[in-house]
Amino acid sequence: MTQVKDSHCCEAVCNCFFDYSTSKTLVIRSKKVGAINRTTQALVIAYIIGYVCVWNKGYQETDTVLSSVTTKVKGIALTNTSDLGLRVWDVADYIIPPQVPIRANKDEEESSFFVLTNLIVTDNQTQAHCAEIPSESSRCYTDKDCKVGIKGPRSNGVQTGRCVIFNQTVKTCEVFAWCPLERDDEPPNPPMLGDAENFTVLVKNNIRFPKFQFSKRNILPHINSSYLQDCVFSRSSDPECPIFRLKDMVDEAEEDFQTMAVHGGVMGVQIRWDCDLDLPHTWCVPRYNFRRLDNKDPTNTVSPGYNFRFAKYYKNNDGKETRTLIKGYGIRFDIMVFGEAGKFNVIPLLLNVGAGLGLLGLVTVVCDWIVLTFMTKRNLYREQKYTYVDDFGLLPEN
Structure with a gap:
């Protein structure tokens, strides 16, 4: 008996291996099935023509932009302060050479320029000995608390080993440094160079799409x-002018220039x-388009804005x-150019x-699944769709 079962199993496996399926056309005359079929076909064709070819421009080959940017501010x-007196600031004073531009990704080029808007000035520094600014590591009571040659990452100079008077109540270790030491004050508010909001910048942008040998500039x-003598960019009245007023750029990002100018920031x-x-x-x-890039979190105000130090030597x-040591606060403008061009191919x-037409094959699969799963006559459709012809003589003869 076991041998007979094994023999039948082997024959069944052999028959499965040698099965051959050929397509059979079953025409179902049904309004429901026909409506489902035509609706699905219409959706696929609409996707091919409407989205792929028209909306997504599937008939074009594309190329990404190559770009160069130069700026002129x-x-x-005009300022009048107790430290500096009456002074006029021109381009040579408030435009600091930008840092090396960073390329964000292959599709995006970035160039920067920096405009000084606020500053803290420490005048007449010389190489001398003076008391360090009080901190946990610099406070002292006797010379034994100070060590010769110590220079910490946060110190302003090199300790000489002497404990000297900083003020009437505090003693600190003496350092050899640029004295007097930098004033650790909050930046002026309102900002010293608040007039910078009326500065203008000419942005010259040259672009190229190398695949199409196409070049243009803004x-x-x-x-x-x-x-160019009179135009200023305005989204509503003059959107093609390449000259931008700094305040307008900040306003477009929904920020206030005078507030941003106090501690500085980064604009894109x-x-x-x-x-x-x-x-x-x-x-x-x-x-x-314009937007602010640096983090402006009202709950985290540690080291806000953008600043750095530079000096003028005499x-x-x-x-x-x-x-003269200057701690400069200001706005860095990062100019990012990106884009894509397309042309028929x-x-x-x-x-x-071809890929879209391949989706039409799914229409038959969807309709078959609906017909054989959800229709009331699904058993009849299944019997008519699948016909088995056995050529191995396994079926018993009548």
């Missing part, structure tokens, strides 16, 4: 020198080039070197249409 500020062909200027080269080239124009008549068109 203009403006005059100073459009109809823009001439006389036009986005220039986007999305060009359809199948259309007239005059339609390929830049789009500008020599007295006796040859002694002095310097038959290869992506055929690939996208």
